[in-house]
Amino acid sequence: MNSAYRQLYIFQSLLTNHILNKSNLADHFDVTERAIQRDFSQIKQFIFDQQLPYQLTYSRKQNGYQLTTTQDQLSKQTVLLLIKILLASRSLNKTELNATIASLLATLSQTEQAEVQPIIKNELFYYQPLRHQQDLIALIWQLSRFITHQTTIDIDYRNSKNHTETRTILPQTIIFSEYYFYVVAYSAKYQANRYFRLDRIFNYHLSKQKIHRSRAEHVSGGQLRQVVQFMQPGEKVTIQFKFSGVVEAALDRFPTAKVITAKSNSHTVLIETEVVDNGAIMWLLSQGPLVKVVSPASFVQQIRESLEKTLKLYSSEEE
Structure with a gap:
C-alpha cells in the first residue's frame, strides 16, 4: 500500500471528524510512525497550497490529530434555533422543509446532528404546512435577484377571490408575515405599491415594459416592518x-x-x-x-x- 493511498485514507478520515492517533495508524498500515508523520506533513502542506478552509491540529487531550475548520460555522444551538423558527412558521411545504433542515444539519458534525435530531423529531412528525403546497425557495431567490437588479417582470397572479390575471410589477422587497411570504412591488396597473403573496404567483417572466423609480421612491423592507401589520395596505x-x-x-x-x-x-x-x-x-x-x-x-x-x-x-x- 503506497503513501498516496495512506494520505487519502487519512485525509478522508479527518474530513469525517475522526481523531487520528499516529501510533494506531502506523500499526494499521504496518509502517513506522515517522512515515505517518510525513503523511500528516504532506496533508498539512496540501491544505496550505490549496487554501482549503481547514487546519490540521494535534490534541494532547485526545492524543491525536484532528481537522478543524477556519470558516465561521453555525453552532448546534443556532441550527436548532433556525429549525424551530422554520417549524413554527409553517411557511414551507414538507419537501422544501425537509431539504432545508437537512442542509442546516449538514453544517454540523455527526455527533452534533445526533444531539439536535431528537429535539426536533416530534415537531417534525406533526408538522402541518399551509394549504397552498407551493414551492417557494427558488422563487424567493429569483425575486430577490430581480429586486437587486431593479428588474420589471410580468407575473400570473391569483388573488384572494381566486381570479388569475397578469400583473406588471417592479419588485422592491420580500417580507415574511403571519405564515406567508410577500413581495412588495410597484404595480403598473395601480400606480402604487401592492403586496403579492408568493404562493399565489404561478408564473413570471421579464417584462417588455420598464418601470423606473427614484431611490427616494423605493420601499425599504426594514422600515416597512416597523409600521405594517398583517401585510394590509393603507395610510x-x-x-x-x-x-x-x-x-x-x-x-x-x-x-x-x-x-x-x-x-x-x-x-x-x-x-x-x-x-x-x-x-x-x-x-x-x-x-x-x-x-x-x-x-x-x-x-x-x-x-x-x-x-x-x-x-x-x-x-x-x-x-
Whole structure:
C-alpha cells in the first residue's frame, strides 16, 4: 500500500471528524510512525497550497490529530434555533422543509446532528404546512435577484377571490408575515405599491415594459416592518390608544410604539405608535375591551365603524 493511498485514507478520515492517533495508524498500515508523520506533513502542506478552509491540529487531550475548520460555522444551538423558527412558521411545504433542515444539519458534525435530531423529531412528525403546497425557495431567490437588479417582470397572479390575471410589477422587497411570504412591488396597473403573496404567483417572466423609480421612491423592507401589520395596505398614521393588557405584547406588535403615560392607580397605559391604518385596526379590534383608541379622530371613527359593522352581524335576526 503506497503513501498516496495512506494520505487519502487519512485525509478522508479527518474530513469525517475522526481523531487520528499516529501510533494506531502506523500499526494499521504496518509502517513506522515517522512515515505517518510525513503523511500528516504532506496533508498539512496540501491544505496550505490549496487554501482549503481547514487546519490540521494535534490534541494532547485526545492524543491525536484532528481537522478543524477556519470558516465561521453555525453552532448546534443556532441550527436548532433556525429549525424551530422554520417549524413554527409553517411557511414551507414538507419537501422544501425537509431539504432545508437537512442542509442546516449538514453544517454540523455527526455527533452534533445526533444531539439536535431528537429535539426536533416530534415537531417534525406533526408538522402541518399551509394549504397552498407551493414551492417557494427558488422563487424567493429569483425575486430577490430581480429586486437587486431593479428588474420589471410580468407575473400570473391569483388573488384572494381566486381570479388569475397578469400583473406588471417592479419588485422592491420580500417580507415574511403571519405564515406567508410577500413581495412588495410597484404595480403598473395601480400606480402604487401592492403586496403579492408568493404562493399565489404561478408564473413570471421579464417584462417588455420598464418601470423606473427614484431611490427616494423605493420601499425599504426594514422600515416597512416597523409600521405594517398583517401585510394590509393603507395610510400611514400616528395613533394613540389606551391599553390595559400585557404592555409588552402591544410594544412588540408595534416596533415604533412607546408608552406616553401610565396611570399609577390602574394597569392602563397610553401608547403612541406609527402604523398603517388597516392592519393596525385588525390587531386593535382583536384585543376587545383591553384597548381604546383615543386619537386621531379620523382613526377613532374607523374603529367605531368597524365595531358597528361587527355588532350589526350579531344583532341581525338572520341565521
